[in-house]
Amino acid sequence: MIAGIIYKRALSDIRQNLTNQAMTILVVALSMLLLLFFALFSFNLRHFVEELGSKLGIVVYLKKEVPQESIPALYKRISELKGIESVNYTSSEDAFRKLKKYLADEQQVLEGVDANFLPPSFEIQIDRAVFNIERIREVAAELSTWKEVSKVQYGQEWIDRLEVFSGLTQRALVGAGLLLLITTAFVVANTIKLTTYARQDELEILRLVGATNMFITGPFLLEAFFQGLAGSLLATGIVYATTQYLQSLLSQHPLFKEVELVFLPLSYTAAIIGGSIIVCITGTAISMRRFLKL
């Protein structure tokens, strides 16, 4: 019964204080907007780095003495390694042809050179779904122990740089994100505090007629839940629309055609919406504490 009354009172309060409610939702939405854009930037940066990394393949050069008949077995062994997306074999002749094509007008430098002088090789792509820098290293290290392999190349320098860059940006983003989260919590809590002060007469009257703390705080907490939900949903909608708009702009531009701007995964948005609700409820509970004494 009390729960029903609390729900009814919350709805009635929302109707009675529409301007205050709208202001609070707007503040929540603006704060969450900052956080969401920040998360979007952070997520896309990571996504971009991983995309770039996943394009780096491993090239395995075989020893010249490896017989042609053992190539299918080697191909099978490599394909069966964990996290391998594709394996392509390039024979010595194919490699020579590719080199000739690459040299185009300068082909004369290859005159008199044996067509088998280049070693046969395998080009390996790591599965994007399980891609990580460590996995490339592991696969490369394992392949270099095989007796048929003469050399393994995997863009070691690139990967090291990528790793340092990714680590640094990740740390900077976590730090800045935490600061932003604290600021958001502070702004939201203070806005709620102001709206609670504006309604202190109402709280006094409720105490006067013998309302319990649960009866008094219940509607306020329910309103805070709605404010947190509405504010964060509004912000999510704006960020989603902006992402779509920017993506359409990028895809029209020849320079950025390949750049893919992705919206935050469900887990991120759910965490931000949940966090917004928690911040609003906590802010309300803290603001109301002083009104509930005696």
Place this chain on the structure above:
Amino acid sequence: MKYIDSAIVKLTDVSKRYTVENLALHRVSLEVQKGEFIFLTGPSGSGKSTLLKLLFCAERPTEGTIRVDGMDISTLTPSQIPMLRRRVGVIFQDFKLLGRHTVFDNVALSLEVLGLKTSQVEKRVREIVANVGLIGKLEQKAIELSGGEQQRVAIARAVVNRPPIILADEPTGNLDRDRTNEVMELMEELNARGTTIIFATHDEKLFENTHRRVIRLENGRLVK
């Protein structure tokens, strides 16, 4: 804590000090019997409002014991205070209404906190609002009513849950003579039905020709 006593309100050597210099009440002892209607009078700052605040636990005594309707206020925990306030109806000079809410909503508040069913709330609110002569203004916002009407809404809110005690703190202070008489008539009616009333006022005309007990406070001390 329940206490068996013939007095519905009993103060024993009660003092209230706000600051070192500000002693609002000094060793006040007082008994009010069930069904009694007493006037509490004295000049501004004499301690009338403080005494009433102590009775509904808006303030705690610095010294002494207070018992209200069997409850020892000095030992009440914060979670027990709402139970006391449901047994004591309070009326103020400034009405303390939710201005943007309707007459119905304001009066229903005292019943909603008890967790009563909507149908019961509606029935009792209609009854009491009819008693104070405002049934035609049930859906009107409190802020749109005159001072006298607002005070009648405040009275309806204070009595709708049938408390055994009514504390009235200068309820006629903002009203003209006709509206004051209406409020006094309502108070007499409530008292005739058995409600104990403690009526704080500095307006001596209200009790000039009455047989009611008059308690006078001066500088926080009981003088009569």
